Amino acid sequence: MNKITVHCTVNHKPVVVETAPNKRLLDMLREDLNLTSVKEGCSEGECGACTVIFNGETVTSCCVLAGQAEGADIVTLEGISVDGKPDVVQQAFMDTGAVQCGFCTPGMILTAEVLLAKNPDPTEEEVKQAMSGNLCRCTGYAKIVEAVLLAAERKRKEA
Numbered sequence: 001m002n003k004i005t006v007h008c009t010v011n012h013k014p015v016v017v018e019t020a021p022n023k024r025l026l027d028m029l030r031e032d033l034n035l036t037s038v039k040e041g042c043s044e045g046e047c048g049a050c051t052v053i054f055n056g057e058t059v060t061s062c063c064v065l066a067g068q069a070e071g072a073d074i075v076t077l078e079g080i081s082v083d084g085k086p087d088v089v090q091q092a093f094m095d096t097g098a099v100q101c102g103f104c105t106p107g108m109i110l111t112a113e114v115l116l117a118k119n120p121d122p123t124e125e126e127v128k129q130a131m132s133g134n135l136c137r138c139t140g141y142a143k144i145v146e147a148v149l150l151a152a153e154r155k156r157k158e159a
Contacts, residue, residue, distance in 0.1 A: 001021070001022075002021065003018045003020060004019060004020075004021045004066070004067050005017070005018050006018075006028070006067060006069050007070060007071065008069045008070065008072045008073070008074055009073045009074065010029070010074045010075075010076070010079070011035075011074070011078055011079025012079055017032045017033065017066070019032055019066050020066075021065075021066075022065070024061065024063075024064065024065060024066065025054075025061040025062075025064040025066050025068065025069055025074075026040055026062045026064075027066070029061060029074070029076060035076045037076050038050050038052060038077075038106065039103055039104075039106065040062060041062075041103070041104075041135070044063075045060035045062060045063040046060075046135070047104075047107075047134070047135045048104065048107040048108070048111065048135060049103060049104055049106075049134075049135075051106070051108075051110050052075065053074065053075040053110050053113065053114060054069075054072055054073075054074055055072055057114065058110060058111050058133070060133075075110070075113075076110070077105075077106035077109060077110060080109070080113060088154050088158070089109050089112045089113055089147075089151040090109055091151075091154075092147040092148070092150040092154060093108070093147040093151075095150065096143050096146045096147040096150055097143050098139060098146065098147035100136070100138030100139050104135060104136045104137075104138075107134050108131065108134050108136065108144055111130060111131055111133065112127075112147070112148045114130075115127065115131075115148065116148070116152055116155055120152060120156055120159070121152060121156060122148070122149070122152060127149060128141070128145060130148075131144060131148065
């Protein structure tokens with residue numbers, strides 16, 4: 001099978017990847033770029049484990065072909081820490097105990113990042129709605145909502 005060349009920005013760095021034309025973005029990120037925070041869960045775009053930020057919006061990378069990333073700006077969990085230290089959202093997840101097994105955590109954090117970029121002062125209901133595309137089997141969601149609200153509060157204080 002012929003390969004395609006994908007030029008994009010991943011975690012704030014330009015990359016060029018030669019990959020199969022039928023490869024999903026999820027697989028390109030994990031296999032070609034070794035970004036293992038992107039998890040495969042349902043393979044149908046329902047669980048959110050493979051969520052990445054794609055041109056400023058969250059997408060389930062299992063439903064995007066690698067070729068669709070041409071020219072895109074993609075951010076994974078590996079791209080949000082600052083100088084190797086957790087960012088505000090990551091720290092809030094740790095401080096509230098919203099991190100259990102960790103499988104859903106990258107997608108949850110990236111979804112929270114996009115929410116807070118658009119809405120720095122969300123209500124609890126707005127957080128629940130924004131996070132509804134990400135499934136967790138460990139926490140029961142209360143700690144996740146608490147973490148997002150805490151991160152929002154901390155980000156507002158920093159501004």
